[in-house]
Amino acid sequence: MANFTINSESIEVDANPNTPLLWVLREHLKLTGTKFGCGVGLCGACTVHVDGNSTFACMIPVSAVEGKEVTTIEAQSNPAQNALKEAWVAEAVPQCGYCQSGQIMRAANLLENNPKPSREDIVNHMRTNICRCGTYNRIIKAIERAAEEV
Amino acid sequence: MTYNKPPIQSPKTTRREFLQSVGITFAVGSTGIVGACSLDSSSEPNEPLPSSGNNTISANAWVTISADDSIKIMYAGTEMGQGSMTTLPLVLAEELDADWENVNVDIVSVHDPVYGNPIRYTYYGFPILYTAGSRTLEAYYPVMRQAGAQARKFLLDTAAAEWRVPVAELKTELSQVSHTASGRTLSYGQIIELAELPDNLPLVDEKEYKRQEDYRYLGKDITRVDVPGKSDGSAEFGIDAQVPGMVYASVLRAPVEGEEPLEINDDKTLEIDGVIDVVSLPHGVAVVAETVEAAFWGKSALEVIWSTNSPFRNVTQGETLDTYETHARDLTFSTDSPLWQNVGDIEPAFNEANTVVEEMYRADPAYHAQMEPMNATANVSDDGKSAEIWVSTQTQSLTVMAAADTLETSIDKITLHPMLIGGGYGRRGEYQAKYVDEALLVSRAIGKPVKVIWSREEDVKDGIFRPLAAQLMRAAIDSEGKITALQQRVATPSVLSYFNVPRWKLAEKRDGISMNGAQTSRYDIPNIRSEHLIMDRGSRVAAWRGVGTSYTRFANESFIDELAHREGADPLQFRLDLARNNPDGKKVLEEVGLMADWSRKREGSALGVALSDYGGFSVAAGIAEVSVNEQNGEIQVLNYWMVIDAGFLVAPRNVNAQMEGNVIMGLSNALKERITISDGIVDQSNFYDYQIMRMDEMPDIHVKAIINNKSPSGVGELGLATTGASVANAVFAATGARVRELPLTPDRVLAALRG
Numbered sequence: 001m002a003n004f005t006i007n008s009e010s011i012e013v014d015a016n017p018n019t020p021l022l023w024v025l026r027e028h029l030k031l032t033g034t035k036f037g038c039g040v041g042l043c044g045a046c047t048v049h050v051d052g053n054s055t056f057a058c059m060i061p062v063s064a065v066e067g068k069e070v071t072t073i074e075a076q077s078n079p080a081q082n083a084l085k086e087a088w089v090a091e092a093v094p095q096c097g098y099c100q101s102g103q104i105m106r107a108a109n110l111l112e113n114n115p116k117p118s119r120e121d122i123v124n125h126m127r128t129n130i131c132r133c134g135t136y137n138r139i140i141k142a143i144e145r146a147a148e149e150v
Numbered sequence: 151m152t153y154n155k156p157p158i159q160s161p162k163t164t165r166r167e168f169l170q171s172v173g174i175t176f177a178v179g180s181t182g183i184v185g186a187c188s189l190d191s192s193s194e195p196n197e198p199l200p201s202s203g204n205n206t207i208s209a210n211a212w213v214t215i216s217a218d219d220s221i222k223i224m225y226a227g228t229e230m231g232q233g234s235m236t237t238l239p240l241v242l243a244e245e246l247d248a249d250w251e252n253v254n255v256d257i258v259s260v261h262d263p264v265y266g267n268p269i270r271y272t273y274y275g276f277p278i279l280y281t282a283g284s285r286t287l288e289a290y291y292p293v294m295r296q297a298g299a300q301a302r303k304f305l306l307d308t309a310a311a312e313w314r315v316p317v318a319e320l321k322t323e324l325s326q327v328s329h330t331a332s333g334r335t336l337s338y339g340q341i342i343e344l345a346e347l348p349d350n351l352p353l354v355d356e357k358e359y360k361r362q363e364d365y366r367y368l369g370k371d372i373t374r375v376d377v378p379g380k381s382d383g384s385a386e387f388g389i390d391a392q393v394p395g396m397v398y399a400s401v402l403r404a405p406v407e408g409e410e411p412l413e414i415n416d417d418k419t420l421e422i423d424g425v426i427d428v429v430s431l432p433h434g435v436a437v438v439a440e441t442v443e444a445a446f447w448g449k450s451a452l453e454v455i456w457s458t459n460s461p462f463r464n465v466t467q468g469e470t471l472d473t474y475e476t477h478a479r480d481l482t483f484s485t486d487s488p489l490w491q492n493v494g495d496i497e498p499a500f501n502e503a504n505t506v507v508e509e510m511y512r513a514d515p516a517y518h519a520q521m522e523p524m525n526a527t528a529n530v531s532d533d534g535k536s537a538e539i540w541v542s543t544q545t546q547s548l549t550v551m552a553a554a555d556t557l558e559t560s561i562d563k564i565t566l567h568p569m570l571i572g573g574g575y576g577r578r579g580e581y582q583a584k585y586v587d588e589a590l591l592v593s594r595a596i597g598k599p600v601k602v603i604w605s606r607e608e609d610v611k612d613g614i615f616r617p618l619a620a621q622l623m624r625a626a627i628d629s630e631g632k633i634t635a636l637q638q639r640v641a642t643p644s645v646l647s648y649f650n651v652p653r654w655k656l657a658e659k660r661d662g663i664s665m666n667g668a669q670t671s672r673y674d675i676p677n678i679r680s681e682h683l684i685m686d687r688g689s690r691v692a693a694w695r696g697v698g699t700s701y702t703r704f705a706n707e708s709f710i711d712e713l714a715h716r717e718g719a720d721p722l723q724f725r726l727d728l729a730r731n732n733p734d735g736k737k738v739l740e741e742v743g744l745m746a747d748w749s750r751k752r753e754g755s756a757l758g759v760a761l762s763d764y765g766g767f768s769v770a771a772g773i774a775e776v777s778v779n780e781q782n783g784e785i786q787v788l789n790y791w792m793v794i795d796a797g798f799l800v801a802p803r804n805v806n807a808q809m810e811g812n813v814i815m816g817l818s819n820a821l822k823e824r825i826t827i828s829d830g831i832v833d834q835s836n837f838y839d840y841q842i843m844r845m846d847e848m849p850d851i852h853v854k855a856i857i858n859n860k861s862p863s864g865v866g867e868l869g870l871a872t873t874g875a876s877v878a879n880a881v882f883a884a885t886g887a888r889v890r891e892l893p894l895t896p897d898r899v900l901a902a903l904r905g
Contacts, residue, residue: 016423019443027398027442032390033383035572037521038606042837045521073383088381089373092803095231095811097380098387098521098572127846130837132521132573133231134814136845138807 004065006031007075017063021055022046024062025072033073033101037130044129047102048072054109073101080111080150087146095133103129107143116147207342209301209351211264212242212294219325219339221248226258226265226290227281228544229376230574231811232866233804234286236374238294241800244367245298245360247322248338255375259566261547268293278547282579282693284765284864287800291862299354308345309336362798362859371803376570388542388569391527393599397426399592400445401602402452403434403612406830407690408460411435418451428452429595433584436592442603462830465688467618470827471512474620474641474685479510481639485684487659490640491669494677496626499635503626509712510622511705513892515615515825516694517834519842522572523609528553528589529599536563537593541586542571544579548650552582556590575815576693580614581650607835615825616694617643617664617687619701623709626677631717633728635677638706640668643687645697659684667699667871670706671763672735673728689827695815699764699871704820704892707760707875712888721879722748722759734795735761737856738771742793745852746773755788758879762871765864768796772813772872775849776880778887780903783896785881787817787849792869794853797860808865809853816873818843824893 002013006029015024020039025031025048037045039058046057049071050064075081084104087093094100103126110117110125117125122143131139208214214222223242229235239255242248258265258279266277269289302322309327310317313334320327328335336344362369379385404410414435416428424444429436437448477483500506527540535557543549546568554561571578585602593600604612619642626635645663646654654661661682668680694700714724722743729736739761743749746757755777763769775789790813799805822841826833834840855865874892882888887902 015441016443019441023441023443026390030392032386032392035387035521036389036523036603038837040606040836040838043521043606085382089378092371092374092377092807094377094380095233095807096521096571096573097231097376097385100380101383104381123846127844130521130842130844132519132575132815132842134811134843134848135807136814136848137810137851139845 002062002066004067005069007071008077013062015062018061020058021048021060021062021065021070022057025057031072031074035098035101037099037102043099044106045099045102047105047129049105049109052112054106073105078108080108080146081105083146083149084108084111084142087142087149091138091142091145093135093138093142095135099129099131103131103139107139107146110143111147111150115150117143119144204342204345207345207347209304209347210297212297213246213301215301215338215342217339217343219337220252220254221246221325221338222254222256224258224265225255226267226279227286228257228546228568228571230281230544230571230578232286232808233374233801234281235376236372237287237800237804238290240367240372241291241294242298244365245295246302247324247360249325250367250372252325257568259546259568261550261561266547278545280545280547280579281574282544282576283697284768284866284868288766288861288863295359296354299359300351303354303358304345304351305338305341308341312336312344368800369798369802371801374804385570387522387572388527388540389522389525389572389603391540391567391569391601393527393529393540393601396527396599396601397438397440397596398442398445399429399436399438399588399600399602400449400605401431401434401436401588401608402449402454403608404456406460407462409456409458411454412457413455415453418453419448422448422451427596429592431588431591436588438592438596438600442601446605460830462688465827465830467514467688467827470688471618471620474618475510475512477683477685478620478622478639478641483683484681487661487682487684489679489681490660490665491678491680493675493679496635496637496677496679499626499677500624502628503634504629505627507625507627507713507716508622509709509890510620511708511890513619513701513704515618515689515827516700516819516823517610517613517615517825517840518573518575518577518692518694519823519837519840520573520575520577523606524585524604525602526583526586526589527599527601528586528593530557530590530594532597534594535559537590538565538567539586539589540567540569541583542569542578543583544571544574544576548579548581549583549586553586553590555582556587557594575695576697577614579649579693581652584612606837610835610840611832613825613832614649614690614692616700617645617689617691621702621705623705625709625713627713633675633713636670636675637678638668638670638680638702639683640665640681640702641683641685642698642701643691644684645691645693648687648691649693663693663697665702666697667702667762667764668706672732672761672769673710673725674731675728689825689832695812696764696867696870699762699867700816700819700874701892703760703762703871704874704878707762707872708878708890711758711875711879711882715882725759725761734767734769738769738793738795741854741856742771742773742791745793745854746775746789746791748773756880756883758876758881758883760872760875760879762869764868764871765796765866768794768863768865768868770794770869770872772869772876774873774876774880776877776884778881778884778899780885783898783900783903785821785877785894785899787821787877789850789852790817790873791852792854792872793856794865794868795856795858796865796868797858797862799855799857800862802855805855805865806853809855809869810851812868812870813851813853813873814843814848816870817849817877820874820877820893822893822895824895
């Protein structure tokens with residue numbers, strides 16, 4: 001049994017404490033916006049925020065978020081996230097789209113800590129997240145656009 | 151505009167084929183309901199309208215117009231990020247003069263020849279739904295135009311009859327017909343209520359199609375229908391399927407292809423909380439559990455003794471490639487496949503040559519590395535003879551056909567839900583998809599819906615790969631330095647014979663996947679021969695983005711570069727001379743040269759160029775600027791320029807996105823992606839030992855598409871194949887070292903530098 005906050009709602013999950021947070025989100029809570037990519041923290045597709053820090057949901061057991069605040073792509077009221085979601089559409093970032101939830105969550109963490117990132121800041125921060133379709137240029141543009149909005 | 155999830159049931163429509171040539175049929179939607187919709191005030195000053203009672207009409211198989219003015223357009227491909235789920239319906243909407251805001255797009259989920267890709271017709275004897283080869287827009291473009299024009303004409307005729315005015319006095323705009331002289335208007339939905347749909351609608355002459363200058367949507371940047379959902383996490387991919395009562399399965403597969411489980415010890419597995427059952431499969435052992443984590447843990451706890459007699463145990467990649475090379479070098483060796491390209495006669499040219507040049511090029515296998523690991527969800531009926539499947543697939547038809555094979559049933563018993571695809575690149579286009587079979591077999595065994603998810607390690611170890619290849623390039627040069635003959639001998643397995651057996655049976659040993667790009671189509675060389683030496687496969691093989699082109703163009707365009715340097719010619723000018731009779735090829739070369747400022751010498755870096763066709767008549771030229779660290783052999787690509795000609799750009803911004811994606815995936819592959827196989831086992835397992843290009847590694851990318859009014863052609867895989875050769879050519883220009891093996895890893899660069 002784990003108790004934590006998910007997108008500002010308190011929840012209780014009946015899961016083995018060793019279960020990766022990723023599977024709790026996706027298959028127990030049906031919050032499927034967070035994606036499974038590699039399972040070992042190499043691709044960033046599962047990026048969520050735990051107490052405001054971007055975290056690979058595949059790498060931490062649900063027991064590690066006990067009492068903490070987990071934010072996923074499904075969150076509605078996060079200003080940075082919302083600006084990024086709009087910028088993602090405006091710049092037509094996604095191709096296959098599978099990695100993009102993780103990209104947005106990673107980018108939201110950047111904007112929360114560095115509201116006016118340089119291109120270099122963006123690239124250094126975003127290198128944790130792979131996009132096989134090669135949308136990197138548009139990700140950069142969308143982050144720059146969102147930074148103007150926030 | 152929105153798109154709908156595929157319907158649970160296939161649409162209940164009565165279809166009568168009447169226009170087989172373009173695959174358009176006639177269908178009547180549900181009828182007999184009046185009053186479900188009301189006329190709004192904009193219909194004034196019309197009289198109250200008599201109604202035929204339609205609430206929807208399908209003018210043909212592609213478009214259904216409803217009395218509430220909503221319009222449903224069918225999309226017969228699948229969506230993996232290439233954008234044709236938007237582009238094709240947009241072509242129809244343009245010709246229909248529909249209001250795109252009220253359009254819904256439905257993915258066709260049934261295997262129905264009516265929706266088959268016209269270009270795929272010759273492969274199977276009947277058209278199938280198959281999204282591959284960058285042929286979707288090109289193939290369906292004329293069909294969508296006709297379908298839209300036909301529906302529009304029907305609406306105009308109906309309105310003209312209603313108002314008793316000549317059709318010529320009417321015009322259409324944004325889902326509305328208007329008569330300027332009388333100020334009357336009817337929305338498409340209002341007309342549907344009036345309409346009597348005839349038994350068939352006539353074909354509309356192409357001359358009556360909308361003029362390009364009147365386009366509202368095509369050639370503009372309309373938001374793709376799948377982009378909003380992919381920007382807020384709500385898009386549903388195969389792995390996101392949630393079915394009531396569903397359980398999970400994880401499969402431990404034989405470490406070597408062809409082996410089977412002999413002894414299974416599942417004691418520890420069954421002790422794990424949540425594990426329900428263990429099911430033996432022909433190629434592995436499935437652990438079924440209430441949760442996905444328990445399924446994975448249960449798999450890890452299995453102890454299995456495998457058979458050890460598979461011939462694939464003897465496969466070690468270096469030796470395999472050496473064997474291929476030996477066959478490629480032996481000019482008497484042939485596997486009797488028809489010549490891939492045969493222009494003139496190379497024999498006299500080689501006999502009379504002043505000089506014969508020969509070089510060998512090798513390529514390692516490549517993994518798709520699509521971000522969504524393989525997965526499928528299936529629910530098989532109690533009698534084991536029908537099933538529902540939720541899966542990301544590039545082909546509705548083959549998925550349904552293969553599932554019917556597996557369950558020994560007929561295709562009408564398979565209900566498919568084609569989900570959005572988290573990366574295709576050819577990986578999801580195979581006939582007999584193992585992940586679908588696993589979901590079907592496990593569901594049948596336990597009588598519940600089952601979701602099978604592969605781990606990334608399984609996805610790599612059980613991957614199906616772009617094959618390895620050894621290619622001998624030969625040229626005959628006459629006394630004036632002119633190329634009189636070019637020969638390309640490609641020793642590589644047949645991809646089709648493994649990946650798509652039904653198509654291979656019709657292919658007569660001509661493998662359009664393995665051999666794609668092994669033709670010299672833009673250069674004026676009088677005698678050309680290209681041939682496939684069909685090798686035993688050492689691994690599972692697949693189509694990979696650009697199919698054969700990534701290795702065939704690497705060999706071909708590296709060799710052209712070597713011939714240029716032999717003659718002391720500038721590599722770009724040498725190609726321009728060769729392409730003198732091919733305006734399209736010449737144009738992209740010229741343009742990319744201008745963009746890159748080709749003749750400007752760089753300090754510490756150098757340029758290389760390459761040319762490649764792909765997807766219909768599309769052609770691309772790419773230039774790489776690289777610097778090479780001669781101490782450690784590392785190549786850094788600083789800039790990449792690419793110019794394409796793919797005809798009319800239906801969605802220009804999307805074309806640019808595809809070009810950038812091709813450059814990044816191509817460079818990633820050319821620089822570092824390498825699958826190796828030892829004793830039949832894939833050595834790599836995840837993104838630490840199969841690394842793909844990250845944001846900080848990408849060069850500055852500059853892309854341009856030639857603007858013209860030719861019919862649109864493919865861009866989804868175009869230009870990827872320029873990357874390997876252009877980088878190798880740039881490395882030569884920078885260092886004088888020629889690397890003839892893909893990928894261009896530091897060890898190979900160092901070896902070339904040391905001569």
